[in-house]
Structures are given as C-alpha cells and as structure tokens.
Amino acid sequence: MERSRSTDLATLIAVIAVIAALYLGRAVLMPLALALLVTFLLAPLVSRLERWKLGRVPAVVAVCVLLGGVAFGVGWVMTHEVSALADDYAAYRTNVRAKFRDLRGPLGSLSGASQEISEITEAIQPGSGESAPKVEVVEPPRLLGTLRDLLAQILEPIGTAGLVAILALFMLLEREELRDRMIWLTGAADLSLTTHGLDDAMERVSRYMSTQSLIAGIHGVAVGAGLFAIGVPGAILWGALAAMLRFLPYFGPWMAAVPPIVLAAAAFPAWTPVLLTIGLLVTLELVTNNVLEPKLYGASVGLSPFGVIFSAVFWAWLWGVPGLLLATPLTVCLVVAGRYLRSLEVLTVLLGDEPALPPDVRLYQRLLSLDFAETESILKECARGSSLEALSDGIVMPVLRRLAEDDQRDAVPDERSAKMRARLDELLSELAGSANGSTVEKEGELHVLFVPALDENDAIASRWLAHVVSPHGVKATVGSAEQLASEVVQHVVGIAPDVVCISALSARAVFQSRLILKRLVEAAFDRPIIVGIWAAPARELEKYTARNAGEEALCIASVVQLEAALASHRARRGPLRSLS
DSSP states (O other), X not given: OHHHHHHHHHHHHHHHHHHHHHHHTHHHHHHHHHHHHHHHHHHHHHHHHHHTTOOHHHHHHHHHHHHHHHHHHHHHHHHHHHHHHHHTHHHHHHHXXXXXXXXXXXXXXXXXXXXXXXXXXXXXXXXXXXXXXXXOOOOOOOHHHHHHHHHHHHHHHHHHHHHHHHHHHHHHHTHHHHHHHHHHHHHSTTHHHHHHHHHHHHHHHHHHHHHHHHHHHHHHHHHHHHHHHHTOTTHHHHHHHHHHHTTSTTHHHHHHHHHHHHHHHHHOSSSHHHHHHHHHHHHHHHHIIIIIHHHHHOSOOSBOHHHHHHHHHHHHHHHSHHHHHHHHHHHHHHHHHHHHOGGGHHHHHHHBSSOSSOHHHHHHHHHHTTOHHHHHHHHHHHHTTOOHHHHIIIIIHHHHHHHHHHHHTTOSOHHHHHHHHHHHHHHHHHHHHHHTTSOOOOTTOEEEEEEESSSHHHHHHHHHHHHHHGGGTEEEEXXXXXXXXXXXXXXXXXXXXXXXXXXXXXXXXXXXXXXXXXXXXXXXXXXOEEEEETTOOHHHXXXXXXXXXXXXXXXXXXXXXXXXXXXXXXXXXXXXXXXX
C-alpha cells in the first residue's frame, strides 16, 4: 500500500512538473510546436514534388515560395479591404445612430433599457449631455515609452512568425535526420513499436491538418461569396478571416461571425441584410459541421468529443490562442503515444475515441446498475451485424460467467441478482426469437440435451445455447437446474439424447459438472458428452481435461467449438473425444 501511494505521489509530481515546464518554457516550446504543425501540413506536398523527381531542396523552396505568395496575396487583399472599410466609417456611424433610434422605442418599455440607450447615444455623440465636462490633469505620456510599447506589440508576433518559419524550413529539409533522432530519443531498443507509433502520429496529424485546411478553404470561400451576394462590405476580408479562425476549435467560427454581422448592421439602414447575414453564417456552419466535416474527415483522428473540448480548454489555458490552435494536433500525438507507452495509457483511455470498456463489461455494468433500458440497447447494438455464435462467445457467455462468479462470492445481493438474471433471460429469449426467424433445417436432426450443472445461471446459458444451435439441424432440449446429480443422471438416461452438453460457468458449477460426468460414466451412458465451461481461459480447460482424462467427454469453452463438435458428430455419428 505504501509503495502504491509513493508511486501515485511520484506520478502526480511528474505531471505537475511537466505542466510547469510547458508553461514556463512556452516562449521556446510554442514556436517549436507551431513549426512542427506547419511541417506536418507541408510535408505531404514536399513528398509529392520529390516523387516528381524534384530534389529535396528545390521541393522545399518551391513549397515555401508558393506558401509565401499565397500569404502575401491574402495579406494584400485584407489590407485593401480594411482600408476601404476605414474610408466609409462616417457613413457607418450614421446608420448605427439610426438603428439605435429604431431600438429606443421597443426597448423603452423594458426596465432600464431606455437609460442604457441614452448612455450609448451620449457615447456616440459626445457633448450632447447637459452635465459639465469633467476636468482632469493628465500627464503627457513619454514618447520613448510609447514607442517602445508599440514596437514590442508589433515585433513580438513578427519575431514569433519568423522563428516558426525558420524552424519549419529546417524541419522540412532535415525530416529523416530529425526522425532518426526522435526514434533514438523515444526508444531505439524497440524499433518496431517506436516506428509504428511515430508513423501513426504523423499520419493522423497530417490527415487532420490537410483536411482542416481544405474545410477551412471551402468554408471561407462560401462565406465570402455569400456576403458578397448580400452586399456586405469587405466580403473577401471576412471570408479569409472565417477560413483562418476555422482552425480554432469551437471558438473560431463564433469569433469569425461577429464582425460581418456588426458591419452589416452598420453598413445598411435596413435590418434585412443583417438577418440575411445571420442566416447565411448559421446555415454554412450547420452544413460544414454536419455534412462537410463528416464527409471529408472520414476516419477519426482518434479523439473523443470530450477529448477535443478538454484539449482546447487545457492548451488555451496553458498557451493562450496559439495553444488553442495547437490543441488538437498535440493531443492527438499524446493519445497515439498512449497506445504504445503504458505510462501514457491513461491519456488514450480518457481522451481517445475508443471505448474505455469492452462491450461485455459495459453490458454487465449496466446490468449491475439495473439499467435495463441501456442493457437492451447495448445488447441490440452488439447483435446488429453479428452472428449468434459471435455474439455468444464475445458478449453473452462472458456476461453470464461474470454474473455466476459474482453470485459464487456473494458480491451481488440475492434480490438484485435475481432481477438481473430474469431480465437478461428475457432479453436473450427475445433476441434469439427474432434471430431464428429464418428457415430451420429439418433433415437429420440431432437431439442434444443441455444440462445446467448447478444453478439458474447455467440454466440461462443452456437455454441460450438451445436457441443458438436449433437452426442448424438440432433438436435442443434443456434440463432443470433444480435437480440433484443423481436425478440429472436418471433424466439423461431416460431421455437417451444423441449428445449431452453440460453447461458450467462458476467454479462450483465446474465441480458439479465433474460429479455429473462421473455419475454418467458409472451409469454406462454410451452417448457423447460435452462439458462446456463457457468463456473459460485455456488453462482452466486443460486442468479440467487432465482431471477427467479417463472419461468419455469433450471439454470446450466456446459456442463455435460446440457447433463444430455437433456438426462432426452428425457427420460421423461417432464419439466426440476424437475431436479433442
């Protein structure tokens, strides 16, 4: 216990240290991460040019020139649009005043609304109020301090952009060298595992960036064209802004929608263009989210919806707006690393898109909670597109085995356990009834008697197995779970079926099955006997077989093995022990 606590404390300290390092080292780590993101985006294009017999350096230079030309063109257009908007500022002020006058009437009836409109109007028309102006003595700012602050605000993003460009250029030129060093750093001892992990992360991030760029471009063009058709000034500017902010998950589209709506309200005296602008942006957002993204993304990048939201909040808190841009790619890399490194597996479970629990565990957990609606939903979901045999071995028998083992160690109250068994039996009967609506083979029917070894759990398994094998030329009957071993033997000998299948799930049921098998052998029962220890590990089957080596029985653990044994016996009409 003390060792476990010390391990947990060391892990917590390590996590805090990593977060602190990311925060304190953001001035260096953030440009590095941005450059890596740009490299992932441009690497496929560079590789394509290299396959066209263009060398590494010319390919990188060509891609950089193309990207620089696009950035320069977009920047020039945006500058021109901003300049045109500034020229019409006076007209926009007139329209804003008119709209405030229009709103004064409807809002005047609301408590406090009239006062707020008056304050806004006074802010737009300084000096219109009757109160005397407030006189303050303000010390003139120092020229050098003002220039220094202004230059710092301008040069900091420019310097970061230049550093990102240089790092990205270097990464594109030295991709293989950097990859080799990364393999050495992360684990050259297990080369296969490390290579698969790096390839997986690079493929997912590159696919995400390429697809996101395509979606952003399509969305930006649609926004620009729609605003141009409505007549909103600066349509190209707002389209480009919508495309760029599309890379910010969740927050970006809303940030991009505000300026054109406000400008539409300022540029037109009527309200119709404003409503058209809102309708356009909402419609395009719905189409992009529900049609374009699912169609183009195809395979997921590996994050759950919770993982996307959590990563956005975490990285934005850590690194601000650049962190929001890097949130999804960085989290994808961490989730992929968790698939190959046990120490990071918790990130894959918490943030990945794969289910945290196997289907049989999920089903049994809902059953334990007496959430029968969810139990039915999961069972039907698992049954959809799956055969009864696959459903039995993957879901039904593991769930029944868990229930039997919990009953054996009194982990579930008797009343709750009885409700669980009753509802599960109903669901399995309904499922089997709907699945067995197809034509049932009648020729050469084989009579199989399923014998529950101990309790109602074994009886449910027997009834389910009878439903599963019935469509395959088998006449299945089920014995009672309330009989003693001697009574079971009398019942079996009296019926004289072609094959006897004893169903056992728990350890006590396995012991009881050995007793029934022994009594059948002593009674000189000469028909084939199958002992099904359902969903049991291989070592348990080997132990059972070793203890009953001299008895006529075949020990199996899956429904697939059961059907193979029955098919073989129907063809041979011989003993089943030869199948073992």
